[in-house]
Amino acid sequence: MVRRYDPDRRRRIIDAAIRVVGAKGLGGLSHRSVAAEADVPLGSTTYHFKTLDELMVAALRQANEGFAKLVVARGALEDPGSDVAAELAGLVGEWLAGDRTGVELEYELYLAALRRPALRPVAAEWCQDLADRIALRTDPVTARALAALLDGICLQVLLTGVEYDEEYARDVLARVIP
Amino acid sequence: MVRRYDPDRRRRIIDAAIRVVGAKGLGGLSHRSVAAEADVPLGSTTYHFKTLDELMVAALRQANEGFAKLVVARGALEDPGSDVAAELAGLVGEWLAGDRTGVELEYELYLAALRRPALRPVAAEWCQDLADRIALRTDPVTARALAALLDGICLQVLLTGVEYDEEYARDVLARVIP
């Protein structure tokens, strides 16, 4: 009965949800676990998010900004003279290099969209955003293919435990660019 | 107390598990749901599979043969003179065309493997198998890239709801082949 009328309550719940998914996976996400992590009562999470899907969508939306921010921070895809394949390969390398919690989170939510229609639009947005960014430097068809290949490469790294090989990525990405 | 000494008990439980995952997703898999689907008592599933992970591994291993069987049935990748890109694009088209239960199942495995180390080897096997098959017709590096691109394309189709475009797939796959 202490922290009443918290203006950031909603945001804090979303942040907590991201931490929970990062720590325990999507399966560990529940109104209760989020409430505990956010240090708010159970009723508060159910008030702001009637269903778990709603909470997931909000969390996924926020988490998905991770890669986008990396792109901006790196200033990738900006210089029209640079090697697109090399830039993308480097970008993914940096993304995978640090704390992989964010990466795993993105893909977990991404793949969860397979079974949860509510997440589908968010996943589609993520695809589209990436393709759009790449399309600044290539034609749209190539951009979509590059996005698909990047996804595939990331998944292979995450799932098979194989090391990310930036050389290899740059090479095969370059092949897709006509 | 009727069906005692069922020699196929284990197999029937696995089959039931596959049906359950196909119908309700991995999240719907539980000892109880499988027991109900297989029409066996709860104790029987827990006896044959101490943990859910064990059951998942068995079920997914069996389910993963789906794509491989399709490859064999189609006789794909056999004729050394054929167009590899076209064959792969057609294969995926056929895979995605019919009942998508098997397809979703495969990708659900990916999702689960992200968080469950027990499933990682199974996912890795699937990746490796596909790459090996393709490597019959290309060098290993290209094969791995093709497998990644196929994954990415499938995911885009499954997640964004966009129609599978075999022409497009054939085109971009061909670009990867040197």
Place this chain on the structure above:
DNA sequence: ATCCCATGCGTACGAGCGTACACATCGATG
């Protein structure tokens, strides 16, 4: 023929879950 134990069966327990709902508390509105 006897015995052992892998296998099958039923039940019970405690934990965690989503949901619902009644009550408390402020901010804004008039």
Place this chain on the structure above:
DNA sequence: CATCGATGTGTACGCTCGTACGCATGGGAT
């Protein structure tokens, strides 16, 4: 200042779950 709605809080209900455990059974080893 009075009121009302939005927001926050606490609790309780009914459900499903994994797990454990005791008993039953009969095939195969001896």
